[in-house]
Amino acid sequence: MLALTRRGLAGVVALYSGVAAAGWMLGLPALTSFGVGAAKTSLATAACAILVVIAVIAKDRDERTGWRIVWMVACALVAAISLVALGQYALDLGDAGYLMGPGMGRFSPATAVSFLLLSGAIAAIGAQRYYLGAGLAIGALMISGSAIVGYAYEVAALTQVLGFSAMAFPTALVVTLLAMAILMLDPKRGWLRHVATGPQARSAFQLMMPVAVIAPFVIGGAANWLVGVGLVGTSFGFAAVAVIMIITLGAMVVVTSAQIGRINRTEARLVAIVESSDDAIIGKDLNGIITSWNRGGERLFGYGAREAIGRPMQMLIPAERAEEETEILARIHRKEHIDHFETVRRRKDGSMLDVSITVSPILLASGTVIGASSIIRDISARKLKDLELQRSNAELEQFAYVASHDLQEPLRMVANYVELLSQRYTGQLDERADKFIHYASDGARRMQQLVSDLLAYSRVGSQGKPPVPVETNAVVDRVVHTLQRRLEECGGMVEWDDLPRVRGDEVQLAQLFQNLIGNALKFRGDEPPRVRVLSEVEGRMVRFAVSDNGIGMEMRFADRIFQMFQRLHERSAFEGSGIGLAISKRIVERHGGSIRVESEPGRGTTFFFTLPADL
């Protein structure tokens, strides 16, 4: 929109300058003047105007090399022409200002100063001195604006500065348009960025600026005319202008203040949200320099907002993790988010803090990334709890292991000697004694089973191996092979898909499949058991299903079957101590997966579990 306006302005100027130049060349002076006043746009003015247009267009395409030279040369030429004219005036030469010969119009000193300012403005913007550039352009605008007002109000002092020849009316318009075009250069970095960024700022500017220019002009003009024709006295005219101006300016102030107030309230709410957050909310630019810092940041890291803003984010990062920030910035450049990244950061006092970081790029409406916001959460309490939980789990595991291991010895003694007693003395004592011995022996045997199951259960954690890629097909194949005799006895069959590779402990995975398939064979119905193993990759996990056509169970027992030593059936109906599924659950969970069951009495059972895929 701005670029279009800028080009439009430049186009109008170029068109008129061309016409004026042609007027001089073809001896049609009527083409060099319009509007009020007799002064004409000189050929030199037309030339300068065209050069400035060229410079503006070239500056616009500055990004491409070549154009830079063009605007530089054009500006230099304009400045040179203006300086020559001003020199002539300074030396008080008779033909001062007739740069292109006596018949080609006079280049007035006001015009020369204006073009000097315009060329300087372009050069300043080219050197990225945006405010200087804007100031110079506004200087030119003030000269041309004064001339226009002078013509409108018929005040010669404003058109013929210091008594020199007048700036022509068309020239004043040309300079005005050119100054506006120059002010619109580089809106993203120049002074315009303050008024053109954000919809409210833009609408305020677009509403107020025309009022600020046109209202005084019209009101002053009207008062001037009324006084001129004698309808009102001079004092009354000034008073009326003052009153109307007070009302107009007052209204503008009220509108602007109300708008700023609304923005302030919104901002205060946003600031309150950010400030009252327990998490550190930190803004940074694309170079990783901190641009905003909330109270949470102060609480977490010990730096106050004043200390932190302007310093690099790297100050929060321990030396050995320095490359993390590089990686984060690279991802922000690619407009990617970083979600709950758990790491360690350094406080002001040098101590370390466990944190979870979420970083999001800050995007303008145009889609450009200008920085990132980091939300940093203190997770040290959770980490500590995790650690404690881990330790207490490990201790419990160790306890279970030691207890079951150390229980085995004396238990073996009891079992062996009760057995020896029964071997040597059964039938030699009375029937009751035989019964006693039988129960003692049975109890000892059962307890041995429990202790050995407990040992097996505790070993899932204590003797597990680190995860490696495991060929699930091979594991299932081996398990089915070891179950071959049981399968033949019951006429059972196991089918499986082409199963994907997973990451895990091969021995434990074999135990898992053996438990589940063995379970399916054990709780078979009247028909020969058919077990199916299916799989499906779901993201980073593989979901397995082991289903059978066995006796099934009611779903209200679904949780109980995974608990240690929980059995649903009479000991006499199905043997086993009820440890298999508890071990299976532990194996799956140790691998970071989960297990559940779906079942219906008489219809069969399906176990679903997930294991990490080997990607």
Next chain:
Amino acid sequence: MGSQVRLLIVEDNEADAFLITETLQPGPLACDPVVVKDGVEACDYLHARAPYQDAAQPDLILLDMNLPRLNGHGVLREIRRDERLKRIPVVVLSSSDARPDVEESYDLGANCYVTKPVGLQEFQSRVKEIENFWLSVAQLP
């Protein structure tokens, strides 16, 4: 075999020692096992130190791993270091089936490693198999 085979049982668990001797006694090859209760006693016996001045060198040793004072590995190391003792076959009889225990025993020169089974009948038959192999099948030094 003409002369009787001398068997040394190193076992701190009296019940197990008793069970072993109980199992051996009705066996075809009568022998008179000696039982010592820890690693230091075992070394004293093997070196014929007091109170075992009159001890004769055993032909076969059944060695438990988990012993007070000096454990089975220590005893095994002592036997293999000694010129007079190093040829005596040692059968490790242990309740541990942990890999490191098994591997270290063989590294130290055990002739075989047998775990104590859980049930009585298995225990008895395993002891019988040991007896049968070492006293009838194998040729002792």
